[in-house]
Amino acid sequence: MRRRGRGPLGGEAATARGRSPEARAFFAPGNPAIARQALLISIRACAAALALIGIADVLAAHLVGARLHESSIILTAVWILVVCLARLALGRETDASRSREARRIRRALLEHAFRLGPARIGAEETGRLISLLTDSVERVVEYRQAYIGELIGAVATPFLVLVVIGALIDPVAALVLVACIPFVPLSIALFQRFVRDDSSASREMRARLSAQFLEAIQGLSTLVGIGAADRVGERLARTGEDNRLAVMRVLARNQLILFVMEGVFSLFLVTAAIVVSWIRPPR
Structure with a gap:
């Protein structure tokens, strides 16, 4: 039985897994979308933290009977609006980048297969090509254009929230x-x-x-x-x-x-x- 990575298509997959310069250049067009997703998640996290602090101030003022400036209520509402807009923009950016990258990767793989020609793609390699163009592309796109941005944002979110806590509440x-x-x-x-x-x-x-x-x-x-x-x-x-x-x-x-x-x-x-x-x- 042939091992994965020995055929012409498997070799390309092994190269991509190895993070070679060619692989990094191949996936580079999707990197700006990942950066935008991480930025939107960071903005949403900071805005949510500020909104929660504002809500806490409003509730505390109401419980103790203190006077609260209208500007604080308006600012809290603004931060809540920023959270909603950032969440909406993140969903649209993720969907658009997934669709865009899936089309680009499938087109590049097909062009590579056509350059190889039928002499180098037998029956087994045809099956690998179909799997590569469908399941593999979907997994790569889901990982790069949906998961990585979320991961970077998730890693940055606790630190950003703690910066807000340290600056406004207790360092x-x-x-x-x-x-x-x-x-x-x-x-x-x-x-x-x-x-x-x-x-x-x-x-x-x-x-x-x-x-x-x-x-x-x-x-x-x-x-x-x-x-x-x-x-x-x-x-x-x-x-x-x-x-x-x-x-x-x-x-x-x-x-x-x-x-x-x-x-x-x-x-x-x-x-x-x-x-x-x-x-x-x-x-």
Whole structure:
């Protein structure tokens, strides 16, 4: 059985995985959209923090019967509007960049396949090409044009919020929470090590199933003529079952990681924030 990355198309995929200069140049047109997404998420986070501080001031003034300037209420409403506009712009930017990059990558892959010619793309490579143009492109686009921007924004958001807290509420409390933040990604990274092998096996199994299925479709008349259709069908059924089991393992491990993420964030970071606010009241 041929290993992935040995064929002309597999070699291109291996090059992209290796982050070569050619691969970085190939994906460079999508980088500005990633930067815009991260910027919009950062703006939304800062605006949300300022809006929550404004809402807290309004509630505190109402509870103690203090007079609150109308400018504070207007400013809070402005920050809420900024949050809504940033969220709307982020959704539109993400959808547009995904569609744009998917078209560009598929066009580039097809042009490369046409340059290779039919002599270098056999039945198995045709199956790999179809898988590359559909499932692989969708995953790459989803990862680059939706996930990376969200990831950068998610990493920056706690620090931006803590900067706002340190500037407007209490710098000591902000520093304590900054010291607690590294425990969250470290705990998640520890548990992600358990799912890496399952994810790789699942991707390999999907690519193998796609290649075998298209190879069987292309040679269906020949298989029926020589009486090998049942045997090939059984092989496809076994590969499909292996693919199902691989997907189930990935889903089970992902659920475990989600549980760890929610547990670490909710039970540790939020609890730390509550303890700090209880011990050290805002100035």
